[in-house]
Amino acid sequence: MQNGVNKENLKLKNKARLPSGKSDLRKPSWIKMRPPAGDKYLKLKAMFKELNLATVCQEAQCPNISECWKGGTATIMIMGDTCTRGCRFCDVKTAKNPEPLDPDEPRKVSYAVSQMGLEYLVITSVDRDDVEDEGSAHFAETVELLKFMDPNLIVEILTPDFKGKKDCIDKIIKAKPHVFAHNIETVKELTPMVRDPRATYEQSLEVLRYVKEQDPEIYTKTSIMLGLSETDEQITTALKDLRDVGCDVVTFGQYMQPRKRHLKVHEYVTPEKFEFWQEFAESMGFLYVASGPLVRSSYKAGEYFMKGVIDKKRQTNTMKKELS
Helix, strand or coil, X not given: CCCCCCHHHHHHHHHCCCCECCXXXXXXXXXXXXXXXXXXXXXXXXXXXHCCCEEHHHHCCCCCHHHHHHCCEEEEEECCCEECCCCCCCCCEECCCCCCCCCCHHHHHHXXXXXXXXXXXXXXXXXXXXXXXXXXXXXXXXXXXHHHHCCCCEEEEECCCHHHCHHHHHHHHHCCCCEEECCCECCHHHHHHHCCCCCCHHHHHHHHHHHHHHCCCCEEEEEEEECCCCCHHHHHHHHHHHHHCCCCEEEEEECCCCCCCCECCCCCCCHHHHHHHHHHHHHCCCCEEEECCCCCCCCHHHHHHHHXXXXXXXXXXXXXXXXX
């Protein structure tokens, strides 16, 4: 079901809810959050504030923010800071009718980023089910202008599912981001209890499949949170499903409860288990896998790897043009 609330998902969500409330678990020794610091971090923080740009790095209090910004990567959130959906793991504000889209935002973002000297940029957004095209044209324009303002910049996008509307996804594909990321977030069995009813497991897989089918040159990517009571068998099935739709990159990270109203952490997965899933996913043929307690979907190591892959492809294409 592409439009409106998936009724079957809603029934499942109401039938078997995962618990929220104050967590009973203590954070283990391997979950260490270092306060962000460093000259590059402070400089970019001031610049983002001056330009009124929202970053997921700051909004989500990402533990890797200093490392990423120091290395010339950042994740910017467009289309406002209020989502029209209410996933039970996410701390982003929600509303049925957020503020209208800023028509000048694509231009503002592209100009600002061109002044920052970034090498790798991730553009993400809230869901905007209140907008006729789900905000896809706004998203695509931002990508196009970013590439125009800085042709050397590598652009990864982390998108909503656009309710599975292929005409909306086509607009994004036409803008030709280097990496198209869309997160399945969790395994199939937990999706109805973790994500908004409008965000289905099958719909997310279809987005990834469709992008790869329409433009095989675009790298596709997704992320899975661990620690929500998923089983090894369920994770294995999810990885097989992702390979079946041609997904190139997968990241694993620990789910962290933002507030009491959100889902409780069922388990703090050990670093050894994260290492197991990295090796397992690599053996299945994923181009790249990042896996660790503090890894997030836009983790810097993955970006550095993708930068190397994309730069190599650019060099090969240049050589082909010169020889033709």
